[in-house]
Amino acid sequence: xxxxxxxxxxxxxxxxxxxxxxxxxxxxxxxxxxxxxxxxxxxxxxxxxxxxxxxxxxxxxxxxxxxxxxxxxxxxxxxxxxxxxxxxxxxxxxxxxxxxxxxxxxxxxxxxxxxxxxxxxxxxxxxxxxxxxxxxxxxxxxxxxxxxxxxxxxxxxxxxxxxxxxxxxxxxxxxxxxxxxxxxxxxxxxxxxxxxxxxxxxxxxxxxxxxxxxxxxxxxxxxxxxxxxxxxxxxxxxxxxxxxxxxxxxxxxxxx
Amino acid sequence: xxxxxxxxxxxxxxxxxxxxxxxxxxxxxxxxxxxxxxxxxxxxxxxxxxxxxxxxxxxxxxxxxxxxxxxxxxxxxxxxxxxxxxxxxxxxxxxxxxxxxxxxxxxxxxxxxxxxxxxxxxxxxxxxxxxxxxxxxxxxxxxxxxxxxxxxxxxxxxxxxxxxxxxxxxxxxxxxxxxxxxxxxxxxxxxxxxxxxxxxxxxxxxxxxxxxxxxxxxxxxxxxxxxxxxxxxxxxxxxxxxxxxxxxxxxxxxxx
DNA sequence: TAAATGTTATTTGTAATACATTATATGTAT
DNA sequence: ATACATATAATGTATTACAAATAACATTTA
Numbered sequence: 001x002x003x004x005x006x007x008x009x010x011x012x013x014x015x016x017x018x019x020x021x022x023x024x025x026x027x028x029x030x031x032x033x034x035x036x037x038x039x040x041x042x043x044x045x046x047x048x049x050x051x052x053x054x055x056x057x058x059x060x061x062x063x064x065x066x067x068x069x070x071x072x073x074x075x076x077x078x079x080x081x082x083x084x085x086x087x088x089x090x091x092x093x094x095x096x097x098x099x100x101x102x103x104x105x106x107x108x109x110x111x112x113x114x115x116x117x118x119x120x121x122x123x124x125x126x127x128x129x130x131x132x133x134x135x136x137x138x139x140x141x142x143x144x145x146x147x148x149x150x151x152x153x154x155x156x157x158x159x160x161x162x163x164x165x166x167x168x169x170x171x172x173x174x175x176x177x178x179x180x181x182x183x184x185x186x187x188x189x190x191x192x193x194x195x196x197x198x199x200x201x202x203x204x205x206x207x208x209x210x211x212x213x214x215x216x217x218x219x220x221x222x223x224x225x226x227x228x229x230x231x232x233x234x235x236x237x238x239x240x241x242x243x244x245x246x247x248x249x250x251x252x253x254x255x256x
Numbered sequence: 257x258x259x260x261x262x263x264x265x266x267x268x269x270x271x272x273x274x275x276x277x278x279x280x281x282x283x284x285x286x287x288x289x290x291x292x293x294x295x296x297x298x299x300x301x302x303x304x305x306x307x308x309x310x311x312x313x314x315x316x317x318x319x320x321x322x323x324x325x326x327x328x329x330x331x332x333x334x335x336x337x338x339x340x341x342x343x344x345x346x347x348x349x350x351x352x353x354x355x356x357x358x359x360x361x362x363x364x365x366x367x368x369x370x371x372x373x374x375x376x377x378x379x380x381x382x383x384x385x386x387x388x389x390x391x392x393x394x395x396x397x398x399x400x401x402x403x404x405x406x407x408x409x410x411x412x413x414x415x416x417x418x419x420x421x422x423x424x425x426x427x428x429x430x431x432x433x434x435x436x437x438x439x440x441x442x443x444x445x446x447x448x449x450x451x452x453x454x455x456x457x458x459x460x461x462x463x464x465x466x467x468x469x470x471x472x473x474x475x476x477x478x479x480x481x482x483x484x485x486x487x488x489x490x491x492x493x494x495x496x497x498x499x500x501x502x503x504x505x506x507x508x509x510x511x512x
Numbered sequence: 513t514a515a516a517t518g519t520t521a522t523t524t525g526t527a528a529t530a531c532a533t534t535a536t537a538t539g540t541a542t
Numbered sequence: 543a544t545a546c547a548t549a550t551a552a553t554g555t556a557t558t559a560c561a562a563a564t565a566a567c568a569t570t571t572a
Contacts, residue, residue, distance in 0.1 A: 007562095009525075022349060035552060046527040048304065051553090055311055060346050068535025069551040078350040087343065090316050093278060094334040096422050103372070104423040111367045116359070166352050167360040167434075171427045178423075263533095265554075291523060302556040307524090324564025325522040 010045055011052035017043075018057060022075065033063075033073040061086060080166060084173035088181060091174075098182050102227030105175045106220040108168075109159050113207075113216035116163045122207060125162045129204040132158060133197060140197055149183050152226075155200050159219070196226060266301055267308035273299075274313060278331065289319075289329040317342060336422060340429035344437060347430075354438050358483030361431045362476040364424075365415050369463075369472035372419045378463060381418045385460040388414060389453060396453055405439050411456050415475070452482060 021027045034042060039050045054073055057063045061082045064074045117125060136151035153176050160172035199222040206215035277283045290298060295306045310329055313319045317338045320330045373381060392407035409432050416428035455478045462471035 011525095019345075019348065037552085048526060048528090051308075052311060052525095054553095055308060056315055059312060059315055062346075062349065065553075066535080067533075067553045069549090070536050071534080071552045073553095078346070080350070083343075083346050083350075086346070087339075089275075090334070090339050090342070091426075092275065093318065094336070094339075094422055094426075100421045100423050103421055104427075107367050107371055107424075111363050115363055165356045165359055166350055167356050167431060168363075170347075170350075171360075171430075174427075175423060267554095293523085304555060304557090308555095310524095321524075322564085323524045323562075325520090326565050327523050327563080329524095 009052070010049050011056065014039075014043055014045070014050065014053035015056050018053070018062075022062070027075050029075050029077040031075045033075070035072055059086070080170050080173055083170060084177045087174045088177045091178060096178065098179070098227065098231060101175050101179050101182070102223060102231075105156070105172070105179070106223040106227075108172060108175070109156060109223065110216040110220040112159055112163055112168065112172075113212060113219055116165065116168065117159075121162055121164075125158060126204055126207050128158045129155065129200065129207075133200050133204065136200070137197060149180065152196055153180065156223075196222075265308070266305050267312065270295075270299055270301070270306065270309035271312050274309070274318075278318070283331050285331050285333040287331045289331070291328055315342075336426050336429055339426060340433045343430045344433050347434060352434065354435070354483065354487060357431050357435050357438070358479060358487075361412070361428070361435070362479040362483075364428060364431070365412060365479065366472040366476040368415050368419055368424065368428075369468060369475055372421065372424065373415075377418055377420075381414060382460055382463050384414045385411065385456065385463075389456050389460065392456070393453060405436065408452055409436065412479075452478075 018027070018033070027033075033039065033054075036047055036050050036054070040047050043050065054063065054065070057073075058065055061079060062076060064076045066072060066074070132151070132155045136148075136155065139147040139151045157172065157176060160169050163169060199218065203215050203219050203222070206212075206218060274283070274289070283289075289295065289310075292303055292306050292310070295310075296303050299306065310319065310321070313329070314321055317335060318332060320332045322328060322330070388407070388411045392404075392411065395403040395407045413428065413432060416425050419425060455474065459471050459475050459478070462468075462474060
């Protein structure tokens with residue numbers, strides 16, 4: 001009969017107003033919000049509340065905040081890269097394992113290669129791939145683990161970028177970003193070696209020959225294979241960031 | 257050669273400490289953080305700063321905050337549903353159209369049905385689908401648009417849930433959540449009618465007969481078809497939340 | 513006794529003020 | 543003109559105070 005009343009925080013209503021202004025087009029990227037003090041007057045609330053709202057928008061990647069006399073809060077263009085990083089923070093505590101990531105990425109890239117790249121864009125993709133391979137081959141000779149990993153993921157990112165579908169691109173970015181963090185944690189990137197480069201070249205070659213289905217299949221297998229090797233090396237560290245929760249524990253304490 | 261120095265906000269370092277405590281396992285779901293005042297003493301900072309950190313964790317879905325004498329900040333289990341909703345807020349400003357969503361979901365579900373559901377789980381899926389169809393057929397007779405839309409998406413969510421891969425499930429949830437918001441905006445859900453129900457039944461039937469490939473294909477086509485009808489009805493409203501940015505505009509104003 | 517009502521203590525939510533820090537712009541002296 | 547000091551305006555943080563919410567306990571009342 002009656003609905004439970006849940007007063008939203010004042011800052012939330014402010015956030016909403018700003019969002020609405022953006023969606024209406026009253027606020028566009030590069031535009032500057034009034035200063036915190038001005039906003040206090042505009043909304044008739046304290047600076048604490050205004051700042052809370054600004055924090056929210058900031059953390060969402062909506063704002064760029066600069067200090068100094070010409071500083072302030074500026075509306076920012078949405079950046080998928082940032083969103084992906086943001087997502088990773090959230091997912092740190094979810095039960096995501098490296099195998100989940102590998103499985104998802106393998107399927108995703110196979111799917112993209114199969115169905116989501118218009119034929120006329122394929123030449124672009126192939127060219128980009130070949131350039132990446134050329135660049136990467138330099139890194140692969142060096143002993144810099146990090147560069148090798150990055151070059152590897154760059155190759156795979158090319159595939160996602162070709163879709164022109166921001167949702168697909170974002171999903172791929174999230175997976176890559178999470179995978180990268182895994183690499184940083186386990187330091188087993190040594191499993192990315194010359195064979196990786198060879199397989200990348202093969203994929204490009206297959207695409208060139210119009211053997212889409214085979215290229216897609218090889219790509220998926222390639223991901224599984226590399227990931228499998230890594231999981232093996234890192235042994236029990238497959239659990240992503242977090243060991244499985246141990247049983248009971250109800251005391252309430254922070255590390256002081 | 258040198259990296260620009262960007263002093264992190266104090267609150268950010270606090271957030272990090274809390275994160276580390278969680279990842280180490282010192283803080284588990286249901287645990288209570290010290291009260292804001294206690295945290296002030298622990299970290300030796302003001303309440304403003306502590307609250308800023310708490311806000312961040314809260315918005316990430318890490319905390320549940322309760323007021324009152326037994327209130328406080330409690331660590332919360334990660335909830336994919338919430339994350340998806342959160343993501344949508346971020347994506348409101350990205351150039352995502354309904355067609356992007358439809359394309360992504362069609363491909364995603366086809367992919368899942370094809371490759372990501374272990375054979376032994378298929379019976380569960382089929383059963384769940386049949387139950388959904390039974391439930392949904394009631395709603396479909398009523399004239400409640402909203403219920404019909406929800407029942408429809410529930411069917412498709414079943415597919416994602418069967419993967420047991422949180423990344424895949426999350427991606428699907430994000431797409432569904434965004435699609436739902438679109439429906440709320442354009443009110444053209446009337447295109448979801450009896451034929452939808454029929455097609456759902458067909459998909460379940462095909463799966464029952466072990467015709468996986470055909471089921472996957474039908475599912476994808478079904479999504480495209482329904483979405484196509486909706487786009488047609490909503491005409492130029494395909495642009496999701498935001499019209500494409502008009503050309504220049506550099507003045508700085510908020511709606512005061 | 514039991515149910516309704518009032519009281520209290522604790523915790524988060526908001527306000528107001530002050531000062532610190534940062535960064536641009538402007539003026540001044542060499 | 544260049545280098546340096548200064549002014550200025552914005553965010554970042556601290557402090558104090560009070561409002562509002564909420565569970566637990568105490569009190570009243572039928």
